[in-house]
Amino acid sequence: MRNTVRKALSMCLVLVIVLAMGTTALAVETVKLNGYPNNKVGEEGITAEFQVSISNVVRKDSNIHASLGEVYVCQAPAVVTSLDELSGFGVSTFVPMMDTYIEGEYLIPDGQTESWFEEEVSSIPAGTKFTLTTPGLYYVYGNYGALEGGVTQVILVEGSSTTPTTPTTPPATNAITATPTSSKVLVNGTAMEFDAYTINGNNYFKLRDVAKVVSGSEKQFEVTWNSEKKAIDMVSGQPYTVVGGEMAKGDGTSKSATLNTSTVYKDGAVVELTAYTINGNNYFKLRDLGQAFNFNVSWDGANNCIVVNTSEGYTAD
Incomplete structure (x- = not known):
């Protein structure tokens, strides 16, 4: 169901703001x-x-x-x-x-x-x-x-109990290095810039970025945060609702990534997808998303380019 009010910040909908002073x-x-x-x-x-x-x-x-x-x-x-x-x-x-x-x-x-x-x-x-x-x-x-x-x-x-609960920092052993993806990306023939990362040899893209760029195609899908289940909801065939911040450019530096353990639903059923949290945003393996929503992800080695094509179905490596 589309709803322009019930949004969750991007992948899962986490806000990270550049620090101000004092x-x-x-x-x-x-x-x-x-x-x-x-x-x-x-x-x-x-x-x-x-x-x-x-x-x-x-x-x-x-x-x-x-x-x-x-x-x-x-x-x-x-x-x-x-x-x-x-x-x-x-x-x-x-x-x-x-x-x-x-x-x-x-x-x-x-x-x-x-x-x-x-x-x-x-x-x-x-x-x-x-x-x-x-x-x-x-x-x-x-x-x-x-x-x-x-x-x-x-x-x-402010009130009698205004001290926010402090999040628990995961152990440092859970963190791995995410390297900015240097490859070009073509989506249906159009060059696009993503804040994407390479982890263990695989490309990880921000979930909401992918949902936005394929919106309007036959492989479009919606992303929302289910506050009751505390889970990510993805619905195939629905246009994506922009919440702001999609396709923001990265700073080109490596980041610390932690394995994301949030439950993910696709069309009401739990799906197992590999995801990492980087700077408070959720990044999913691009091929996993291609397989889940049946769009093709391929590699053009001659041009050092990742190719996403929503007019073709997913094919394994």
Whole structure:
């Protein structure tokens, strides 16, 4: 079922933000966020200077946890509001997972009921609100959908129990080195740049990146986070819903990777796919995804190129 509200950050839907410095105190204020700082209003589908606002912000803090980056700390009640008509807008709890945090339970906008999640929502109107009164960490997102980027922000609502649960760092022995993939990638004849890595001789791609580039083809599939099962859901034949951050470029350096143990569902059935977590994002073996959704992945040695073709079925090496 398509739903532009129930999204999970990319592969599984984990947010990792570049660290800021220190703590900045603010008078209690409403902060407006622009997820498209390099675009101007009227260009590339941008129709408003700001997409989301957060009320009762008292400070910015980058010392809460290394994986969270700069967090807006708010007094309750904090109100998160869409300032423009958006393709995607939502708020979820933010819960610890391994050495980072992931989206947990998705909240329901003010004035709506649980059935709202079952509706086909093509856009979220300006003025949609989430009022947060329970202390804890929350993840906020807002985007125009077809345009790269969007608001992604962690906030902490203060209260009697506002110290976030610290994720447990896995033992160092679980970590291996992931090397940036230097090969070119062609998807249906078009050259594309991926933040992909080579691990033990195999190519690993971010799940949401793959879902995005094959969306619109006969091999398209949707990716969501199942908060009830705490699992990744993949549904074949469904167009992918953009959540922001897809196809972001990497920095070209090797990374530490840990084996991902999240349960993965494809069309309602558990599937065994090899995946690694790198910088809080889930990377899947490209050939595994090709086999799961029956698109061809081949190697063009003469041109040092990985070739993805959705018009052909999967074939083994």
